[in-house]
Amino acid sequence: MEIYPKSSKHYVAVDCIIFGYDILDKELKLLLYKRTFDPARGSLSLAGGFVNAKESLDEAACRILTKLTGLESVYMKQSYAYGDTDRDPGDRVISVSYFALIPVRDINKDLARQNGVSWYALSGLPKLIFDHNDMVRRALSELQTQIRIKPVGFELLPEKFTLVQLQDLYEAIYRRKVDRRNFRKKILSMGILEKLEEKEKETSKKGAYYYKFNQDTYLKLKQNGFYFNLDVN
Amino acid sequence: MEIYPKSSKHYVAVDCIIFGYDILDKELKLLLYKRTFDPARGSLSLAGGFVNAKESLDEAACRILTKLTGLESVYMKQSYAYGDTDRDPGDRVISVSYFALIPVRDINKDLARQNGVSWYALSGLPKLIFDHNDMVRRALSELQTQIRIKPVGFELLPEKFTLVQLQDLYEAIYRRKVDRRNFRKKILSMGILEKLEEKEKETSKKGAYYYKFNQDTYLKLKQNGFYFNLDVN
DNA sequence: CCAAAAGTGTTCGAATTACACCCATGA
DNA sequence: TCATGGGTGTAATTCGAACACTTTTGG
Numbered sequence: 001m002e003i004y005p006k007s008s009k010h011y012v013a014v015d016c017i018i019f020g021y022d023i024l025d026k027e028l029k030l031l032l033y034k035r036t037f038d039p040a041r042g043s044l045s046l047a048g049g050f051v052n053a054k055e056s057l058d059e060a061a062c063r064i065l066t067k068l069t070g071l072e073s074v075y076m077k078q079s080y081a082y083g084d085t086d087r088d089p090g091d092r093v094i095s096v097s098y099f100a101l102i103p104v105r106d107i108n109k110d111l112a113r114q115n116g117v118s119w120y121a122l123s124g125l126p127k128l129i130f131d132h133n134d135m136v137r138r139a140l141s142e143l144q145t146q147i148r149i150k151p152v153g154f155e156l157l158p159e160k161f162t163l164v165q166l167q168d169l170y171e172a173i174y175r176r177k178v179d180r181r182n183f184r185k186k187i188l189s190m191g192i193l194e195k196l197e198e199k200e201k202e203t204s205k206k207g208a209y210y211y212k213f214n215q216d217t218y219l220k221l222k223q224n225g226f227y228f229n230l231d232v233n
Numbered sequence: 234m235e236i237y238p239k240s241s242k243h244y245v246a247v248d249c250i251i252f253g254y255d256i257l258d259k260e261l262k263l264l265l266y267k268r269t270f271d272p273a274r275g276s277l278s279l280a281g282g283f284v285n286a287k288e289s290l291d292e293a294a295c296r297i298l299t300k301l302t303g304l305e306s307v308y309m310k311q312s313y314a315y316g317d318t319d320r321d322p323g324d325r326v327i328s329v330s331y332f333a334l335i336p337v338r339d340i341n342k343d344l345a346r347q348n349g350v351s352w353y354a355l356s357g358l359p360k361l362i363f364d365h366n367d368m369v370r371r372a373l374s375e376l377q378t379q380i381r382i383k384p385v386g387f388e389l390l391p392e393k394f395t396l397v398q399l400q401d402l403y404e405a406i407y408r409r410k411v412d413r414r415n416f417r418k419k420i421l422s423m424g425i426l427e428k429l430e431e432k433e434k435e436t437s438k439k440g441a442y443y444y445k446f447n448q449d450t451y452l453k454l455k456q457n458g459f460y461f462n463l464d465v466n
Numbered sequence: 467c468c469a470a471a472a473g474t475g476t477t478c479g480a481a482t483t484a485c486a487c488c489c490a491t492g493a
Numbered sequence: 494t495c496a497t498g499g500g501t502g503t504a505a506t507t508c509g510a511a512c513a514c515t516t517t518t519g520g
Contacts, residue, residue, distance in 0.1 A: 007283035008283065008284070009242035009243055009244055010242055010245045011242055012316075012327055050240035050241065051327075052241055053241040053243075053318075055318065056318055057327065058316070060316075078313065078314060080311065081290060081314040083291070083293075083329070092286065094245055094284070163472090163473090164471080164472075180472090181475080182511085184473080185474095201518095203471075204470065204472065204518085205470065205517070205518040206473085206519090207471090208471080208472055208473085209472090232509085233509070233510050233511080395499090396499090397499075412484075414485085414500085414501070414502080415482075415484085418502095434492095437491085437499065438490070438491040438492045438493080438497065438498075438499095439489070439491055439492095439499050439500085440498095441498080441499055441500085465483095466482070466483055466484080
């Protein structure tokens with residue numbers, strides 16, 4: 001039964017901009033798919049797929065992400081709908097992009113390899129297919145905005161992290177250095193981090209205390225009018 | 234010729250959240266369509282329509298806006314893609330929402346009437362069809378964010394406006410009072426307003442100077458690292 | 467004992483807030 | 494002349510920026 005029989009129907013895809021952060025080389029990465037077949041063999045694309053008749057956009061994005069990484073509960077957010085008629089040279093496809101944040105080490109490596117996806121540093125990213133570079137640019141810009149005003153950076157880190165690691169992450173995303181003392185002062189003054197007894201001892205002799213993000217405290221503060229803000233010099 | 238024959242195709246619509254500001258009653262309004270036929274006769278909806286095979290999403294949104302208002306160059310921005318499978322009870326329709334900003338007095342009233350659309354105050358908005366209330370909520374929230382950090386408020390005002398009118402607009406969108414002296418100090422210190430010789434004399438005996446927004450100056454400042462910000466107490 | 471990374475406070479200037487009185491004019 | 498809305502300045506406080514030394518410990 002078709003109620004709107006006069007209108008055109010369209011292919012609708014979702015493309016996932018999967019950001020990963022590697023605490024070791026302190027770089028923001030993207031999980032990309034390398035085509036192993038013609039046409040465009042060897043060229044890179046975002047992880048994407050068509051939206052099925054019986055799933056929502058969000059469901060389609062989650063399905064693709066889970067299929068590639070094995071991860072179920074990941075931070076994911078819709079970014080933008082791309083609808084130029086000629087954006088896909090094959091056929092007219094409207095694509096809704098989503099961006100996801102995951103710690104690089106969390107993904108199921110076998111599953112990723114099996115699916116032909118792997119991590120690529122965001123700096124020096126090559127040309128991706130179609131308008132995927134635009135999608136990345138927009139999503140990165142959104143991430144840079146979000147991470148200032150929402151506690152989403154923690155999604156890119158392991159549950160336990162040091163303040164140095166957190167700062168490295170912000171520097172990687174802001175693409176500039178920030179003052180260590182001011183950064184610590186500001187993030188600690190929010191009262192949303194919980195200091196653990198345990199220390200991380202791999203990267204220094206002295207060792208750095210682990211912290212973890214306290215979501216409950218954050219939500220309570222937010223209800224009382226608190227706004228996360230991590231603008232630092 | 235179909236390259237992706239195994240995938241589902243979908244109806245794709247655009248819905249326009251058309252914000253208008255009325256300098257007389259100082260209220261933010263929405264241009265809504267009232268159904269004059271069954272089913273759901275008398276219920277309100279956003280201005281929307283299906284995306285044609287040969288037009289982009291942006292083009293579809295502009296087409297709808299122009300058809301209803303007669304306006305060609307209007308501030309319009311994509312908001313969000315709504316894709317729940319049952320959001321439209323008639324059939325599965327994916328809808329991309331756009332929000333537009335126009336001064337209430339600018340629209341072609343005859344055209345609007347002819348098309349069955351008219352202005353409704355945003356406060357006390359009734360239930361709209363489908364998920365259109367969600368669309369409005371999200372767009373309003375984006376507008377409240379945007380108007381703080383980008384000079385988009387001027388899109389809702391006539392070319393010439395007084396500082397009182399500008400402040401009234403901000404108060405209507407922020408939904409709170411702001412201090413007159415601080416507001417003026419801040420907006421004038423940006424140096425993006427041009428004071429005219431002419432005065433507006435309808436609402437007061439003394440009269441208030443007209444100003445206009447200088448887009449060129451703004452763009453130059455922006456290139457030099459200036460960020461518009463109108464957070465005021 | 468020393469290299470390497472973690473951790474810590476204070477000062478200064480800028481920006482934000484709070485706040486109240488005079489001005490111009492038409493009726 | 495007076496009622497109405499337009500226009501203006503200053504002091505107090507808060508917030509962000511700049512900046513350098515001490516601590517810990519494994520090798």
